[in-house]
Amino acid sequence: MSATTTMTTGRAVGAGPRSVNVAAVLDTAWSVAAFTATDVIEATGLARSTAIALCDELIELGWLAELDDSRQSGAEYRKGRPARRYALREDAGLLVGVDAGAHSITAVVTDLRGREVARSQRVVNPMADGDERIAAIDAGIDEALAAAGAATVLCLAIGIPAPVDTQGRSPERDPFWQRVNPRIAERVAGRGCPVIVDNDANLAALAEGAIGAGVGLESYITIVSGERFGAGYVIDGRLVRGRGQAGELHLLDLVEGVGSTLGVGAVLRDWAREQRTVGTIPETSPLAELPVDKIEARAVFEAAAAGDPVALDMLDRVADRLARIGAVLGGLLDVERIVFAGALAPSMPPLLDLTTAALATYMNADPPELVASTLGADIVAQGAIASAMEYVRRNALAIDMSTGPAAP
Incomplete structure (x- = not known):
């Protein structure tokens, strides 16, 4: 979905070829713990004098620090002057990632390499009005930043369970989308740094690409599966x-054998409760021991792991449903992998084994690999951090690290 960014700018430091060269040096800095001008030359093809001059400029701007030279650090040198060594000033600024979910707000603060410095978490009423939700988001950010200590925030990214257009707004036709996005981009913009608001499934996809099952892949899909499916491509x-709703998956309403966007959690819960209500679950099933209103998808997974025939049959049916979804999305986009994320991801590997077998029967092309995410409940916040880091790296030349981004 389309993210929105409330732009702030610092001092511009270049344009054209020079800007590209400086960005290339910063790419080197971000990719390694320490480097020399020779490393920059090998990565970029720049002349030695140019590489050294650019490193000196980035030191002045606050992006790089000069370390002890290579000889002092213990590296072997046969002759000549020891090489100067540089490193990204990873503690010179902060990134903030927020998972502003329907029921809770999690704020994570990291350094420039994405290492966590502080976090906060608070419960929010899913029926909260706009003012209450904004207050909860602000309070969560303030709490995390207070724990992180004094440092400049270079970018703030917020994930929400709703589609987001280029203006940071969600479609008005859905009351839930309006509740979880009461124009957050506009109302959290006064923090003196760029603010990005994006859909949670998009951010989950970025998290997988940065630190999860999407690392090293060119094309993959992350499907967040809980009450409903949402996807990041x-x-x-x-x-x-797209225009803001690419991953909403309403096309599943038209897919035979799927029929809705209901996620794995909702489908298993509803099927199990329905069978329990009508009395088709035998007394020997673990699901028969639970009150109807206490049966959740996790109980079905646990019963299936214990060999319960009723639960195993439900997993087979859900596997067929997921296989049809995988065939539609995988066949359309020709991706290498589909990653299933969400609270149930740790329980899903056996289900995905069944789905993989069924998927091959629905596709002529090579089917995508199906895997469960290992990023846990932090996936949206981590994706927000990845988004903020991407923004800072892409706009580094407009940020003077000695003062941080200018206020809007």
């Missing part, structure tokens, strides 16, 4: 946003 190395 990375195709040819780029997140596909």
Whole structure:
């Protein structure tokens, strides 16, 4: 989905070829713990004098620090002057990632390499009005930043369970989308740094690409599966946003054998409760021991793991449903992998084994690999951090690290 960014700018430091060269040096800095001018030359093809001059400029701007030289650090040198060594000033600024979910707000603060410095978490009423939700988001960010200590925030990214257009707004036709996005981009913009608001499934896809099952892949899909399905698509190395609703998956309403966007959690819960209500679950099943209103999808997974025939049959049916979804999305976008994320991801590997077998019967092309995410409940916050880091790296030349981004 389309993210929105409330732009702030610092001092511009270049344009054209020079800007590209400086960005190339910063790419080197971000990719390694320490480097020399020779490393920059090998990575970029720049002349030695140019590489050294650019490193000196980035030191002045606050992006790089000069370390002890290579000889002092213990590296072997046969002759000549020891090489100067540089490193990204990873503690010179902060990134903030927020998972502003329907029921809770999680704020994570990291350094420039994405290492966590502080976090906060608070419960929010899913029926909260706009003012209450904004207050909860602000309070969560403030709490995490207070724990992180004094440092400049270079970018703030917020994930929400709703589609987001280029203006940071969600479609008015859905009251839930309006509740979880009371124009957050506009109302959290006064923090003196760029603010990005994006859909949670998009951010989950970015998290998988940065630190999860999408690392090293050019094309993959992340499907967040809980009450409903939502997807983030990375195709040819780029997140596909469209006009703001690319991953809402309403097309599943039209897919035979699927019929809705209901996620794995909702489907298993509803099927199990329905069978329990009508009395088709035998007394020997673990699901028969639970009150109807206490049966959740996790109980079905646990019963299936214990060999319960009723639960195993439900997993077979869900596997067929997922296989049809995988065939539609995988066949349309020709991705290498589909990653299933969400609270149930740790329980899903046996289900995905069944789905993989069924998927091959629905596709003529090579089917995508199906895997469960290992990023856990932090996936949206981590994706927000990845988004903030991407923004800072892409706009580094407009940020003077000695003062941080200018206020809007």
